[in-house]
Amino acid sequence: MITYLRQLLPLAMVAGVWFAAATSPAFAAADISELGDISKLRDQQFYIDKEARANPLDFLDVYDPLEPMNKRVYAFNRLFDEYVFLPALGAYRFVFPQFVRNRFQDFWANIGEIPNIYNSLFQLKIERTVVSSWRLVINSTVGILGLWDPATEWFEIDRANEDFGQTLGHWGVGAGPFLVLPIFGPSNLRDTTGLVTDYVVEKEIDFLGVREAQSRYDLGGWLLKGADALNQRDINHFRYGMLGSPFEYNKVRYLFNQQRELLIAD
Amino acid sequence: MAIFLRSILLAITSAALLAGCASTPDSPAPSTPVSTDTSGYNYPIKNPYEATVLGTPPADVYKWDNPRKVKKKILTVNLEKDLNDITLAGAYGLADMKLLFARQEGPAPLIFVIAGTGAAYNSPKVLFLLDTFYQAGYHVITISSPTKPPFMAAASSTHMPGLTNYDAEDLYKVMTTALDKVQDDIEITEKYVTGYSLGGIDSAFVGYLDTQRKQINFDKVLMINPPVNLYTSVSNLDALIPEYVKRHPDATGAKLFADVFERVGRYFNESGGGVKFGPETLFEIQKSDQALPTDDVAVLIGISFLFSSADLAFTSDALNHTGWIIPADENYSPVSSQSGYWYKRSLRWRFLDYFDKMVVPWWQERHPGDTQEDIIQKVSLFAIEDYLRNNPSVGVMTNQDDIILGPGDIEYLQSTLGNRAKIYPSGGHCGNMDYKDNVAYMLDFFNN
Numbered sequence: 153m154i155t156y157l158r159q160l161l162p163l164a165m166v167a168g169v170w171f172a173a174a175t176s177p178a179f180a181a182a183d184i185s186e187l188g189d190i191s192k193l194r195d196q197q198f199y200i201d202k203e204a205r206a207n208p209l210d211f212l213d214v215y216d217p218l219e220p221m222n223k224r225v226y227a228f229n230r231l232f233d234e235y236v237f238l239p240a241l242g243a244y245r246f247v248f249p250q251f252v253r254n255r256f257q258d259f260w261a262n263i264g265e266i267p268n269i270y271n272s273l274f275q276l277k278i279e280r281t282v283v284s285s286w287r288l289v290i291n292s293t294v295g296i297l298g299l300w301d302p303a304t305e306w307f308e309i310d311r312a313n314e315d316f317g318q319t320l321g322h323w324g325v326g327a328g329p330f331l332v333l334p335i336f337g338p339s340n341l342r343d344t345t346g347l348v349t350d351y352v353v354e355k356e357i358d359f360l361g362v363r364e365a366q367s368r369y370d371l372g373g374w375l376l377k378g379a380d381a382l383n384q385r386d387i388n389h390f391r392y393g394m395l396g397s398p399f400e401y402n403k404v405r406y407l408f409n410q411q412r413e414l415l416i417a418d
Numbered sequence: 419m420a421i422f423l424r425s426i427l428l429a430i431t432s433a434a435l436l437a438g439c440a441s442t443p444d445s446p447a448p449s450t451p452v453s454t455d456t457s458g459y460n461y462p463i464k465n466p467y468e469a470t471v472l473g474t475p476p477a478d479v480y481k482w483d484n485p486r487k488v489k490k491k492i493l494t495v496n497l498e499k500d501l502n503d504i505t506l507a508g509a510y511g512l513a514d515m516k517l518l519f520a521r522q523e524g525p526a527p528l529i530f531v532i533a534g535t536g537a538a539y540n541s542p543k544v545l546f547l548l549d550t551f552y553q554a555g556y557h558v559i560t561i562s563s564p565t566k567p568p569f570m571a572a573a574s575s576t577h578m579p580g581l582t583n584y585d586a587e588d589l590y591k592v593m594t595t596a597l598d599k600v601q602d603d604i605e606i607t608e609k610y611v612t613g614y615s616l617g618g619i620d621s622a623f624v625g626y627l628d629t630q631r632k633q634i635n636f637d638k639v640l641m642i643n644p645p646v647n648l649y650t651s652v653s654n655l656d657a658l659i660p661e662y663v664k665r666h667p668d669a670t671g672a673k674l675f676a677d678v679f680e681r682v683g684r685y686f687n688e689s690g691g692g693v694k695f696g697p698e699t700l701f702e703i704q705k706s707d708q709a710l711p712t713d714d715v716a717v718l719i720g721i722s723f724l725f726s727s728a729d730l731a732f733t734s735d736a737l738n739h740t741g742w743i744i745p746a747d748e749n750y751s752p753v754s755s756q757s758g759y760w761y762k763r764s765l766r767w768r769f770l771d772y773f774d775k776m777v778v779p780w781w782q783e784r785h786p787g788d789t790q791e792d793i794i795q796k797v798s799l800f801a802i803e804d805y806l807r808n809n810p811s812v813g814v815m816t817n818q819d820d821i822i823l824g825p826g827d828i829e830y831l832q833s834t835l836g837n838r839a840k841i842y843p844s845g846g847h848c849g850n851m852d853y854k855d856n857v858a859y860m861l862d863f864f865n866n
Binding site: 209210211212213214216219223393394396397398399401402410413414417418 | 538540562566567568670671672675676679682683686687728729732733736756757758760761762764765766
């Protein structure tokens, strides 16, 4: 699971809340009460409307009590992507050729093998725990600190992504309310908890000293944060507006939920 | 954090293949004379619904010997739209009219590619065509379907997509504007236009309009899997869900989707490698124990069409203020409103509802006395029959089992276009577009 920009989370939270507040001065109070009113109003309309009486489309619903705020953060993310992230990505791709970017990608993926291991273990998926451990050992040694991925290329050991959100889901924890996290994008209460937990645990384990160094607020720390973020954006093919739909938010929300269910079930 | 889109979208919305057909191409085909002989045609998927959803297995896709890396850039066209519309559109992130442009260094033909219903200038099938014609040595410009919300907001004069004659005017404006923008940078030898599905009929109407306006002067026009009678095509697609429900009276969208996801999940479990989508995945699933029944495949096409129709009806309503979906007295804001409600409300609009309730009144206001039947005639291929019959530069490539065609449509194409109609025995709707024989035919059509 992509936990990109984990290092920027606190900053991003501040920026997102600032944006939401700036675009709607009293967003917290006004919108949530407005939501209550509107849904009552619409509920009436809903039941009056004959066509709607048995709505076969209710399965598209995702529990999203914070929708007005989520949508503002979503809008913020879209602008951030357009004016900050994608231009930075353009520069990143210009400076580093594909070969070099592949090395970065393998490197970060190898660091990310740690949560795969302990989360597989937490879910008592012993085979996956062993597989992920072998991948870590092979790629960190033969693959030269993870810069290459011989575990996949030569040994044909496939990667198994597991994160703490999936671990919680595996033991029956529900998704909770849908959340759009600033810059990170779609999530929910369970997976956000997972994100934070993985962040803390990974920093404790501190494989190769990367996560600790990355969390510092010095030049090296910022460079590592940026490199991690750009790598994640590089391999992520989503572009805002790519669905060209006025219901992009709804589609993303539904698909995100389905994808998480799929990942938890497997 | 949206890698998820790529994977799940592949599973479900690749049913959305109404919009696109995909692959990678090869050297200018062995130059066979244009003929309608299709004996020895071995496209592997015989079921038209599966073909429509799955496309061509990667091994059978047209291959180029030394494919070059396609250098393409986004071309933004500004058409001086009504500010109010742009503001509303801007709220959805739909305000820009974007095209893709790939250029050759030396003199070369320029081809415009028009996307199918609900598909964008950068959708998989459009990218496949862009790549094909780029490898063949053409300059390429791709355009979203006029039914795509960003086109409706930024380039449509009517906001009533589907009326092919009006859509052709909008497309023509986009094309001439784009041409102005690029023609100093490139050397153009000839000009072509093509499109698949709705984009196929669009390209013919654009070609016809061009014979009157003469601003572009197209040398060749190729329709790929176009509708003949637009009403027949949308009726066929609209009917997929009701027909499914007739056969499965207790079916619900929730159950169907749960079933699809469950099968996909079980497939990945059985294959043991975790959740990973590749070009082969859908074919592998269909070969496995978890293969979706044909019925389910067909209804996925219907659902995908329903989703496109909902986007279209909602956007048209929001831009034209018809009051059908958003009540006239509703203070609608894209950001603060409960989008789920509006989405579900829009999803109750089948394409024919859009036609009956929004399009017909709009048309009749402008053409008093026209009946529904008149409108259908004027936006279908019959309206430009003489142009199709007498113009040797216009061709069509489609399939006997295309699910958007009705009885008599194939015969109509054959009698109107003669040997310029290439009809393959299988392939469904656009499923064989990237099959080796089909690509060879397309290249042959334009090259010779």
